[in-house]
Amino acid sequence: MPETRYTKDHEWVRLDGTTATVGITEHAQAALGDLVFVELPEPSRTVAAGEACAVVESVKAAADVYAPLAGRVAEVNTAIVDDPALVNRDAMGEGWFFRLEDVRADQAALMDEAAYKAFLETL
Amino acid sequence: MTNETEPARTPLDAMHRRLGARMVEFAGYAMPLNYPAGILAEHLHCRREASLFDVSHMGQASLAGEGAAAALERLVPGDILGLRPGRQRYTLLTDERGGILDDLMVAKLDRRLFLIVNASRKEFDFAHIAAALPAGVNLAPHRDRALIALQGPAAAVVLARVAPDAARLPFLGVAEMECAGTAAVITRSGYTGEDGFEISVAAEAAERLATALLDQPEVRPGGLGARDSLRLEAGLCLYGADIDTTTTPIEAGLGWTIGKRRRMAWDFPGGVVIRAQQDEGPERLRVGIRPDGRAPARAGTVLVDAAGAEIGRVTSGSFSPTLNAPLAMGYVRRKFAEDGTRLTALVRGKALPAVVSPMPFVPHRYVR
Known part of the structure; x- marks a missing residue:
């Protein structure tokens, strides 16, 4: 099981070799509330680290989801487009957003779980 | 008074926090955006049964004295002189260019008009109205009162348990009555498109009333988030978003608020502009x-x-x-x-x- 890392924008990423699975954190889904709309990146799109590449919307507000690492979109989770509430129910698992391949990893900028928890305490 | 660092609290603030509300600042007040159920569930519950909303941030005032209705008519296009005792009406404060300064509810009680205005506009409105009053007519803001909205198809049945006469109010009716043991002004109105009531009580009685209503099996609390999505479904305007000083009643589709008698004289602020827009089309x-x-x-x-x-x-x-x-x-x-x-x-x-x-x-x- 690859280690989960976190961004300050509340994405999580699991890196397995050069493939990274990306989602939003439990904290992010709770803060957004009931999600009603998800827009995912086009498969095969190349993204830079920190680039906005997905959108989530609750009844009240819209938020961007950023690519935690540079890479190419290999796969998107269409299940959350059909059922955005899946992200609320299982943000860290079945509610994943997209997979990046050919990731040029710079994990130094990402937090481990302890660091992310500490970061949440500062908010 | 509010300042930039510390939002004002409504009389139900402690209750919201006990209920686990997510509090946000709105119009200078700490208000519940939603409770743990979430906006979706709160919204659907209001359409299905009944929801309680704290709207104590809104401005309440009484306008009294000889000629009070005529004085208010100088500021609004609504027919206020023709408002019968026990009835409430939606109207607008307009400016000389035909823009909308605020939208408000005006209710006619035995000896006074009872006004409910938007939270974000209340200080402006009260000053604006007070400045236009002749001697003998007085505007008294009620800063010591709470306002609780009970909305939904079960609202009448629920409210009748603590205020039996409330269920006899017609739509846009108003009456003073005892409600859960305290003196209240109750209107049959709201901002959700559902049947419902707005209940004005003294601040110190607010939590007792809210608790009595929330104890009823049909009632759950609703926050500002659900209130906003409910009013949008109902096609109702939000001041500051859908209407403001750059929009006129005709553009906003609120021409129906101009009283029949008022359409003879067009003697309200912006009447000339608004009349021309109505005749020529906006x-x-x-x-x-x-x-x-x-x-x-x-x-x-x-x-x-x-x-x-x-x-x-x-x-x-x-x-x-x-x-x-x-x-x-x-x-x-x-x-x-x-x-x-x-x-x-x-x-x-x-x-x-x-x-x-x-x-x-x-x-x-x-x-x-």
Whole structure:
């Protein structure tokens, strides 16, 4: 099981070799509330680290989801487009957003779980 | 008074926090955005049974004295002189250019008019009204009162348990009565499109009343988030978003608030401008908009025609829990205002097809 890392924008990423699975954190889904709309990146799109590449919307507000690492979109989770509430129910698992391949990893900028928890305490 | 660091608290503040509300600042007040159930569940519960909303941030005032109704008529296009005791009416404060300074509810009690104005506008409104009063007419803001809205198809049955006479009020009726052991002014009105009531009580009685209502099995608390999505489904305007000093009653589709007698004289602020707009047709109109697909078109979204030319903008946009689809309202050039007109919303640079649609999006269920 690859280690989960976190961004300050509340994405999580699991890196397995050069493939990274990306989602939003439990904290992010709770803060957004009931999600009603998800827009995912086009498969095969190349993204830079920190680039906005997905959108989530609750009844009240819209938020961007950023690519935690540079890479190419290999796969998107269409299940959350059909059922955005899946992200609320299982943000860290079945509610994943997209997979990046050919990731040029710079994990130094990402937090481990302890660091992310500490970061949440500062908010 | 409020300052920038510390929002004011309503008399129900402690209760909201005990209920686990997510508090946000709105119009200078700490207000519940939603409770742990979430906006979707709170919204749907109001449509199904009954929801309690704290709207104590809104401004309440009494206008009394010989000639009070005539004095208010100098500021609004509504027929206030013709308002019978026990009745309430929606009206607008207008300015000399025909813009809308605020929208408000005016209720006629035995010896006074009872006003409810928007939280964000109350200090302005009270000063504006007070400055226009003749000697002998007095405006008394009620800063020591709470306002609780009980909305939904079960509201009348529930409220009758603590205020038996309330269920006899007609839609837009008002009466002073005892409610859960305290003196209350109750109107049969609201901001959700459902049957319901707004109950004004002394601040110190607010939590006792709210608790008595929340103890009823049909009632759950609703926050500002649900209140906003409910009013959008009902096609009701939010001041500061859908109407303001740059919009006129005619553009906003609120021409019906101009009293029949008032249309003879047009003797209210902006009457000349508003009359001309009514006769010639305004350049733009407020319309309902339903985007295709599921992406909400939020306030500020640019609307374009088939050629890509801007024809208007969204002023309120959200996702409708009842219809499970996005909804919006906004202003478009008049020739695009007819129901069924196809237009395009530019959402994050993408062209999103949408259609002009009749409002309310969800039928009103007022008692008649």
